[in-house]
Amino acid sequence: MTHARAASALSLSLLLGCAATRPALRSPAASTEAPAVDLSWGDTRAELTASDASAGDGRLARRYAIALSEGERVRFTMRSTALDARLVVDGPAGLHIDNDDAFPGRNDSAVMFVAPAAGRYSVRATTAGRAQPGAFTLRAERLTASEGAPLALGATAESALDAAPGEAMPGRWFHFEARAGARVRLRVTSAAFDTVATVLGPRGQSWVNDDANDLGPDRTERPLDSTLEVMIPESGTYHLVVTSYGARGAGAFRVASSERPPVMLRAGEEAPSVGYAGADGRGRVLGLYAGITAYTGHSTLYGCADDARYLGEAMRAAHLQGAGDQTVLVDGAATRAAFAAGLAGLAARARPEDVVVVFFSGHGNVRPAAAGDRTELDGIDETIELADGPLTDTEVAAALSGVRAGTVILALDSCHAGGFADDWVTGPGRIGLFSSDADVLSDTAEPRRAGGYLSWYLRRAVLGEADARPRDGVLQAGELTDYLYAGFVADHARMNPPGSNDPYQRLESSRGSVPWTQALWMYPRRPDGALSPVPEVALTSPEP
Incomplete structure (x- = not known):
């Protein structure tokens, strides 16, 4: 250390941005767009033109509204060959989901979630870039909680990816149940195509990995294979979607999965008595x-x-x-x-x-x-x-x-x-x-x-x-x-x-x-599975 430099006391806070892997809970920004149009289930075909007002960001947009019941699982998809689609959904309980590309290498947009409360939800069909006119199709679907094949965590699943499915949702879909606070690891490997792994959560969260850039645990796999580690934010049904990058390639693939249970602090413990540290979550x-x-x-x-x-x-x-x-x-x-x-x-x-x-x-x-x-x-x-x-x-x-x-x-x-x-x-x-x-x-x-x-x-x-x-x-x-x-x-x-x-x-x-x-x-969780707040500990030396 060198000598001290005199300075006044400063704020102890450090502002960091959050990755766009989960929806932000905030109120939507004020909009100058036209009133929302009721959205029907199924396909709605429309076109963004220069006359469509934007919300002040230079992007053309159409706004729709739809009534949902609490617990209803839905998916909205926006497809276009003329523009780079983007969907923004806002709703009760502070729900806000913003999706540009549903999957890496594709310009279509999709959001899937379980409605946190009954009410009217806003669906904004817009674009990733500014001043992009063109025709699009907006699809609204009711879903069951079991899209795709069941995936048993801790086991290995063998499957195959078909060629581009046309109007159907791309990829091979799986679903699995997970508990709040669990740590789920998914490794997707294929010798036939460049894998992309996407996990979708019940509140519109998404976790995506294209290339893991490693050779796997036994160093026989490819850097183009995909690995996701997800800390489950809430108990419920999650979906794994396996696609090929840019819809280029198809063939056989394997999914290896594991689950570490939530780390809980028992009464009287200073630190968890079960494993909670290290690459596999089993250490101290x-x-x-x-x-x-x-x-x-x-x-x-x-x-x-x-x-x-x-x-x-x-x-x-x-x-x-x-x-x-x-x-x-x-x-x-x-x-x-x-x-x-x-x-x-x-x-x-x-x-x-x-x-x-x-x-x-x-x-x-x-x-x-x-x-x-x-x-x-x-x-x-x-x-x-x-x-x-x-x-x-x-x-x-x-x-x-x-x-x-x-x-x-x-x-x-x-x-x-x-x-x-x-x-x-x-x-x-x-x-x-x-x-x-x-x-x-x-x-x-x-x-x-x-x-x-x-x-x-x-x-x-x-x-x-x-x-x-x-x-x-x-x-x-x-x-x-x-x-x-x-x-x-x-x-x-x-x-x-x-x-x-x-x-x-x-x-x-x-x-x-x-x-x-x-x-x-x-970090250990509370008995209800919720993540504890950052401890309020000053940890500062006396004034110099």
């Missing part, structure tokens, strides 16, 4: 958190010991760890021997299904690398400065190599922290989170009342703020790194004041072989 979260504010051989810092304490507290507040799942070392207790013993303890306890988090906040430094060390292209070792001396990036990586957890996160909030990446992110399952590049200093974060900016955003992320794309109760590796990147962007001017000639401090992050979508952990 273990941690070593060290921070030093009061040094004897270096300048005193602000808030770094609190960074370690508060990360541990955040893990406990989110019910991801109990006291026995973490080791917290602060100030004089954070010695070389104690830190090494903490790593050895993780190596002894961690199992392949677990997630391990190793964190340090304090001074960092550099020194000449040992002769013959080919990992250091600049000939320099980076260090973390513990209470009684340094540990180099080479030493830390070597000690961590004995930790056999499926995922190990090394998070360092210290000067030159990025230099650890070359030594650490060299094997599978390793994630590196570093507060600055190898040749850049890291600033203390008095504006956030934290020892460092990485520390501040990491503990907020752990509480649940990073679980936002979507907010579904599972934190994915990419959600975590994206949240941290957004935080560093938001605080860029505080770390790098205008007019300064110092190199910019920025987040250095590497997920290595860990994909964006890989789950780190699931």
Whole structure:
């Protein structure tokens, strides 16, 4: 860390956008369009022309209305060869669904949902682009709860995709029942075509994957195959639709599925007694958190010991760890021997299904690398400065190599922290989170009342703020790194004041072989299956 920069207290909130994989519950925007026309069941053929008013966004639109009963399952489809169709549905109970392409590579639009309440629903037939006239067909259908073939979660299904079906809905449809809070994984593989997997939920939610970009668990499958992991938001009937990208291709395919039950916290538990972490949801979260504010051989810092304490507290507040799942070392207790013993303890306890988090906040430094060390292209070792001396990036990586957890996160909030990446992110399952590049200093974060900016955003992320794309109760590796990147962007001017000639401090992050979508952990749910709100925990150091 470098010296502190004075600044006033700032808002603790970070605004993140939600992915468009589930409907937003909001009131529809005011419209200048003509009054809605009653929509009948079946096909309605119409044409968008220049005389059709828009809602101020330059897109032509026709608005329809239809009465639905509570619990009625419906599907609206808009098809056209002349324009890129888009449907927007608004209704009682704040329902709002906006769909451009029903399936990747197709310009038709479709929405399917179970009406949350009786009343009149607005169906807006419009376009993805501006000023697109042309003829279209709008179809309104009542559906049963069992579209397609039944899919038993946990089993494998064999089927085949036919050629383009013309007027019928595309793809091979399946349905399955799922409980709120369950984690459902669907893998669609085919040697015959480029698969697309789409899951449709009872409130119009959709989850889509075209290419998983991996080779599957036994490395015999194709990157063009599809994988979806869905945290089920509410109990009910869900649909899996298998299509080919752009309606190009057909043939045999296989669906492999699994379901992890909801993670519930039992009375008296600090953290769930059943598995809740790791790629398959069967592991725990273990941690070593060290921070030093009061040094004897270096300048005193602000808030770094609190960074370690508060990360541990955040893990406990989110019910991801109990006291026995973490080791917290602060100030004089954070010695070389104690830190090494903490790593050895993780190596002894961690199992392949677990997630391990190793964190340090304090001074960092550099020194000449040992002769013959080919990992250091600049000939320099980076260090973390513990209470009684340094540990180099080479030493830390070597000690961590004995930790056999499926995922190990090394998070360092210290000067030159990025230099650890070359030594650490060299094997599978390793994630590196570093507060600055190898040749850049890291600033203390008095504006956030934290020892460092990485520390501040990491503990907020752990509480649940990073679980936002979507907010579904599972934190994915990419959600975590994206949240941290957004935080560093938001605080860029505080770390790098205008007019300064110092190199910019920025987040250095590497997920290595860990994909964006890989789950780190699931947050425990309430007894009714609902997701708990983000805990209201301040986690701020005293005013400097």
